[in-house]
Amino acid sequence: MIGLTLLNSSVSVGFSYIGKDFWNALSAKNADEFYKVLTQYLGALCVGAPIVTLYRYQRERLAIHWREWMTERTLQLYEENRVYYAIERGREVDNPDQRICEDVKSFTSFSLTLFLTIISTIIDLVSFSLILYSIYPQLFIAIIAYAAFGTVTTTFLGKDLVRLNYDQLTKEANFRFSLVRWRENAESIAFYAGEDLEGKTIGENLSSVIENTRELIATQRNLEFFTNGYRFLIQLLPVTVVAPRYFAGAIELGVISQSVGAFNHILNDLSIIINEFEQLSRFSAGIDPTTTTIANNIELIRLSPGTTTASNGYRTPSSYPLISLNHLDLSTPDRKRILIRDLTMEIHEGENLLIVGNSGAGKSSLLRAIAGLWTAGKGSITRPADEDVYFLPQRPYCTMGSLKDQLLYPSLEKTNDNYLSDQDLLNILEQVDLGELASRSGDGDPIRGLNACLDWSNNLSLGEQQRLAFGRVLVNKPRLVIVDEATSALDMVAEARMYNLLQDMGRKHVLKNGEMTAPGLNFISVGHRPSLLAFHDKRLRLNGEDKPSIETIEKSVLNTEQTIKNVSNL
Numbered sequence: 001m002i003g004l005t006l007l008n009s010s011v012s013v014g015f016s017y018i019g020k021d022f023w024n025a026l027s028a029k030n031a032d033e034f035y036k037v038l039t040q041y042l043g044a045l046c047v048g049a050p051i052v053t054l055y056r057y058q059r060e061r062l063a064i065h066w067r068e069w070m071t072e073r074t075l076q077l078y079e080e081n082r083v084y085y086a087i088e089r090g091r092e093v094d095n096p097d098q099r100i101c102e103d104v105k106s107f108t109s110f111s112l113t114l115f116l117t118i119i120s121t122i123i124d125l126v127s128f129s130l131i132l133y134s135i136y137p138q139l140f141i142a143i144i145a146y147a148a149f150g151t152v153t154t155t156f157l158g159k160d161l162v163r164l165n166y167d168q169l170t171k172e173a174n175f176r177f178s179l180v181r182w183r184e185n186a187e188s189i190a191f192y193a194g195e196d197l198e199g200k201t202i203g204e205n206l207s208s209v210i211e212n213t214r215e216l217i218a219t220q221r222n223l224e225f226f227t228n229g230y231r232f233l234i235q236l237l238p239v240t241v242v243a244p245r246y247f248a249g250a251i252e253l254g255v256i257s258q259s260v261g262a263f264n265h266i267l268n269d270l271s272i273i274i275n276e277f278e279q280l281s282r283f284s285a286g287i288d289p290t291t292t293t294i295a296n297n298i299e300l301i302r303l304s305p306g307t308t309t310a311s312n313g314y315r316t317p318s319s320y321p322l323i324s325l326n327h328l329d330l331s332t333p334d335r336k337r338i339l340i341r342d343l344t345m346e347i348h349e350g351e352n353l354l355i356v357g358n359s360g361a362g363k364s365s366l367l368r369a370i371a372g373l374w375t376a377g378k379g380s381i382t383r384p385a386d387e388d389v390y391f392l393p394q395r396p397y398c399t400m401g402s403l404k405d406q407l408l409y410p411s412l413e414k415t416n417d418n419y420l421s422d423q424d425l426l427n428i429l430e431q432v433d434l435g436e437l438a439s440r441s442g443d444g445d446p447i448r449g450l451n452a453c454l455d456w457s458n459n460l461s462l463g464e465q466q467r468l469a470f471g472r473v474l475v476n477k478p479r480l481v482i483v484d485e486a487t488s489a490l491d492m493v494a495e496a497r498m499y500n501l502l503q504d505m506g507r508k509h510v511l512k513n514g515e516m517t518a519p520g521l522n523f524i525s526v527g528h529r530p531s532l533l534a535f536h537d538k539r540l541r542l543n544g545e546d547k548p549s550i551e552t553i554e555k556s557v558l559n560t561e562q563t564i565k566n567v568s569n570l
């Protein structure tokens, strides 16, 4: 690329000399010389034109290559340590989608152009300054004065352009995002008949885009009043400066045309350098050196995959904690409010925990802290490794893809360790009472149904999505399942069936040699229904400002079987 840049500059210098000879021959009415130079000109064109074309093509190829690399790297950083979640919660960076799509693209092509422009303009500047100086030193002084005047004036007239261009990008992104949001929440908005309000918000975003564009084009107009006159004068100024020497017979016509060309080149180079630096300031405006205050964070200790604190083989039940919280103080991410104070507890293998408390008491927040999403606070949490923990939220996420992809999520078919055949997946659907879903989606053929791609979040009821999420647990076989009101859309019979599945996975079996099988499944739930008590062994009550209390659930007082029977008779 650097080689092509040098060649590209030599083409410009070469043409400036051929151009001079061309005009000299014409003004001297020397026909032989004219045709000779014309042939040279055509020869130079054959070499020069491909070089200029290749220079541009190669520059763009390099820019694409760099964009690909940088986007992949950005995406990698975006998913690492759940940065995408922290950005959404913290709102420190607006429109990350636009930044990844657009800003990376313009950053790479801009940086490359900046680098190459600086190289080529410096070469251009030196060579054409020498040409100009050799023609007439006063010309050189004239150009410096003219360029300085032009730069100061354009900088003054265009000082708002950088800000306006930056705002334009943000406003366009906000406008687009409000439309995407409407589309994604179409059903809820339709039920609320909220289209007037949505339309108003979108209209406001559009007005903001239009207003900014109006200001932008007005500023550009003012700048162009000046720059167009300035550019026109470039043609006249060098001619005016050297004309007395031409009239005195000291120089020929070709030298005048060469000086106009050189003058143009130098002025262009100077303004390019200034322009590029101005654009550079646009990018630096986007980089916000946010100072991070050093504050206390919850220490999250993840045990290595497949183990608990026990180092040797299998243990007797309840001897080692699966999860332990130590003097945990949990705050909201902005650290303005402490939600849970001084919570110390241990949950052992085989014990399932139910977290209860008023709305807003911090139940979901505690789960977020256990997942490692919220870290503001003090104390420590010890829990199994990420791959051993599975989270069931109230509204499951449906990925883009087939029914099979929904079941396997987040593991991919190829990387799925315990490979499951299509028949195994159909059995799992059967277990979560979704047996007919596959044949329904495949027009009677369940295997075809497994591979059918639909917009699942809009095609399944919330209860079906929640049962599908329980199917995912059967596929992924984690050691700890965190259930955040994930049965809220199910009736009590279906809820009991889902919890029975979890309990079955939690049961350990005695092997032939008398040892226990590998660790089973445990779960922590958040919920409001009394029926949930039957499936749990301990209850953690969050009481707002008071200290949280933990107690064992007495099974004898529960008659769930009976309750469920009564409900199913309804």
Ligand SMILES: Nc1ncnc2c1ncn2[C@@H]1O[C@H](COP(=O)(O)OP(=O)(O)OP(=O)(O)O)[C@@H](O)[C@H]1O
Binding pocket: 089, 332, 333, 334, 339, 357, 358, 359, 360, 361, 362, 363, 364, 365, 366
């Ligand atoms: N990103 C946030 N920043 C600051 N405060 C938050 C944030 N998210 C939630 N909160 C607040 O934290 C408190 C606890 O929220 P949480 O979702 O844990 O409640 P909950 O006990 O699960 O309630 P519910 O039973 O209604 O689901 C609430 O008062 C909520 O307003």
